[in-house]
Amino acid sequence: MELLLIHTGGTIGMGDTEHGLAPMAGVVEEALEARLPEGAVLAAHVFNPLLDSSNVGPSHWNEMLDAIEAHPGAPVIITHGTDTMAFTGAALSQALAGLGRHVVLCGSMVPLHHHGDAEGNLDLAIRAAFQPGEGVWLAFDGKLMPAEGLVKHESQDADAFRATPQLKPGLPARRRFEDRRxxxxxxxxxxxxxxxxxxxxxxxxxxxxxxxxxxxxxxxxxxxxxxxxxxxxxxxxxxxxxxxxxxxxxxxxxxxxxxxxxxxxxxxxxxxxxxxxxxxx
Incomplete structure (x- = not known):
């Protein structure tokens, strides 16, 4: 089975530079490929440039949706920074409602290879992606949470997110984000x-x-x-x-x-x- 990775950027894929942590090409792709179950094939859509999530907005949600549409039937893992994870979770949950897609968001408070939460979050995301079902979820700190009502309630610790109850989203009038203020x-x-x-x-x-x-x-x-x-x-x-x-x-x-x-x-x-x-x- 094909697994689609959409790597937008964020802490999970950062590495050490002389100026501090910065996005590094290949970090997430290599870590995910090494963890794939037997028989799975990785397809990767990598943002260029990689983004701190503070810069993610409607045009980037459209790019994610286009990539998902281009891989029909494939489960999807999206690696993303935590600061606007709740916005992206809501955006994809509503835009994909009723289409039967299975998407798992994943990020971390500490980058891969830095003895933090990244490896555990990525492992959980892979397990969740290959489970049956549909919807948009967040794999974080040992929990799989519905992504339509995420709240980032903690800026430092690994237990950074809560999922607040939301009514099941109906079908949207449109599935892409227009240029509106x-x-x-x-x-x-x-x-x-x-x-x-x-x-x-x-x-x-x-x-x-x-x-x-x-x-x-x-x-x-x-x-x-x-x-x-x-x-x-x-x-x-x-x-x-x-x-x-x-x-x-x-x-x-x-x-x-x-x-x-x-x-x-x-x-x-x-x-x-x-x-x-x-x-x-």
Missing amino acids: IAVLSLSPGMPAAMLRAALAELDGAVLRVFGSGTAMSCEDVLGALRDAVASGKRIRAVSQCEQGGLIPGSYAAGAGLWSCGVENGGLETPEAALVRLWLN
Whole structure:
């Protein structure tokens, strides 16, 4: 069976240079090939240049999707940096929904050959890739997690990710990421309404991180900025600033103004999942 490796970059494939750790060609490919089960054949799609995941965005998600489509039926391992792993997990989970593909994301906090977590994560990814089933998963720190609702909750230790419950993604309206201006914004106490209005003026749509189960300040200028943006045809999708629990519109009077503006209820969605939903639907 063919196994497709998509190597985007990230810590897992870095090596020592005179200036410190940097991406190194061939590191991940060689490590994965040495671990292949008997009878498996490796096909590799390697990003050029290799990327720190802080630079990964919609065009790179499209490149991953194109590579997956070019290898029908093959299980896929994607090696990727951890900083934007949650965004890529949400992007691929939604874009591939209903297509029957089996994709395993993998990264590490310490590079291969540095006595850290990389080898164990890669071993888990290979085992998972050859298991039956479909969906997008993350192999990390001994756990196989559904990738549609990942949260990177730790910046240093190996136990870096949690998977938060998400509703099963429906079929997307489109399966590639168009050139649109979408961003995540957060409410905060004392936020100037003019700043929010200026940000929304530059965007085609936004994810808005609101308080608790769905509340916002009772500031007519802030609410007016949201109302005007929605009236102009821009979609604003709200998610909670809390890691778990999601939104329940109507549970607090302090949220009434927010929902009256036409802001969408993101429910249980993570900011990453909501951002992808705006792109694809």
